[in-house]
Amino acid sequence: MTKKGLLIVISGPSGAGKGTICRHWLDKYPDFILSISATTRKARHNERDGINYFFKSHDEFISMIENNEFLEYAKVYDNYYGTPKKYVEDQLLSGKDVVLEIDIQGALQVKKSFKEGIFIFIAPPSMDELKKRIVGRGTENPDMIAKRFKSAFEELRYMEKYNYVVVNDIVEEAVEKIQAIVTAEKCRVDRNKELYTMIQGGV
Ligand code: ADP
Ligand code: 5GP
Numbered sequence: 001m002t003k004k005g006l007l008i009v010i011s012g013p014s015g016a017g018k019g020t021i022c023r024h025w026l027d028k029y030p031d032f033i034l035s036i037s038a039t040t041r042k043a044r045h046n047e048r049d050g051i052n053y054f055f056k057s058h059d060e061f062i063s064m065i066e067n068n069e070f071l072e073y074a075k076v077y078d079n080y081y082g083t084p085k086k087y088v089e090d091q092l093l094s095g096k097d098v099v100l101e102i103d104i105q106g107a108l109q110v111k112k113s114f115k116e117g118i119f120i121f122i123a124p125p126s127m128d129e130l131k132k133r134i135v136g137r138g139t140e141n142p143d144m145i146a147k148r149f150k151s152a153f154e155e156l157r158y159m160e161k162y163n164y165v166v167v168n169d170i171v172e173e174a175v176e177k178i179q180a181i182v183t184a185e186k187c188r189v190d191r192n193k194e195l196y197t198m199i200q201g202g203v
Contacts, residue, residue, distance in 0.1 A: 002095040003194070007088070007114050008032070008182060009100045011107035012122035013152035014077075015134035017168035021122060022101045025175045033096045035088050038064060041079040044139050054084070072102070072109035077147055081106070097182070104158045111161070118185050120178060121162040125169045127153070 010018050026032055038054040040061050049055050056064070061080045065073060071089075073082030083100055091098045100110065111119055124130035130152055134145050159165055164181050168174045185191065 002093070005033075005092045005095050006097040006182065006185065006191075007092060007100070007110070007117040008097060009102065009107050009110055009117055009119045010122060010178070011100075011102055011104055011119070011162070013124065013130065013155045014103075014148040015130050015137065015152065016122045016124045017133065017171065017174070018101050018122050020171055021166075021168060021174050021178065022099060024171050025178055026099070028175060029179055031097065033091045033098045035083055035091075035098055035100050037081050037083055037102065038070075039079055039081045041081070056080075071100075071113070072106045074103055074105040074109070076103045076105070077144065077151070083110075104155050108158070108161060116191075118181065119162040119164070120181060121159045121165045122174070123156070123159065123165055123167050124152075125167055 010022055012018055022034060026034055036050065036052070036054060038056050038061060040056055040058050041053070043049065043053070043055050047053065058080075061073075061082070064070060064082065064084075069085055070082040071085040073080060075081075081103065083102060083106065088098050088100070100106075102110070107119060110117060124133065127149075131145075131149055134140065134148055140148065166174050166177045166181075
């Protein structure tokens with residue numbers, strides 16, 4: 001029987017660098033599968049449907065909710081975002097490790113149904129740096145920047161609900177920390193119960 005893959009949830013405040021870290025991490029360690037979320041947000045100029053997100057109308061998204069197609073979903077800054085359930089479950093069953101890059105409300109929902117998942121909180125080095133990053137990204141208008149920054153203050157207190165925190169100061173270092181966390185998690189005795197019999201059988 002194929003061993004089920006790991007579910008790794010990368011989450012934290014907007015602008016902390018979740019997307020940047022996931023891009024660098026999966027470029028360097030391409031064995032992971034990044035789940036593509038559905039959203040009602042409009043695509044940014046550099047984004048493509050089916051690559052960055054599945055861009056949906058409000059009605060399409062609501063009907064996906066009604067059909068129970070999401071592992072989790074949340075309204076984040078006036079738009080809906082959700083993780084399509086079937087794709088993630090199929091990948092895990094086929095033994096692939098799946099990465100979700102989602103907001104805090106979504107991560108806490110997933111934690112209820114996937115207790116064996118790995119929940120990693122990406123924190124900014126400081127609130128000043130976070131503001132610089134949100135502004136520097138240049139993708140939001142001033143209203144939205146203020147909204148995201150205000151939420152980030154409140155969101156930091158959810159850090160304690162996660163298994164790990166990684167401060168995103170230097171991207172490459174954050175990536176190596178995440179990879180080290182995953183490697184250690186894979187070596188946990190409770191994730192390797194079949195080894196006992198396998199090793200004995202191999203003698
Ligand atoms: P999130 O996905 O958490 O909303 P992004 O990955 O979009 O955040 O990063 C927000 C901005 O900060 C982007 O412009 C990105 O290039 C920049 N950024 C991310 N990580 C770092 C870092 N370690 N040092 C400096 N800038 C960073
Ligand atoms: P953005 O609009 O900057 O792409 O994303 C806004 C926020 O939504 C980010 O914190 C991002 O991690 C989060 N997000 C993206 N996809 C999902 C998802 O499927 N579910 C949830 N709950 N949040 C998501």
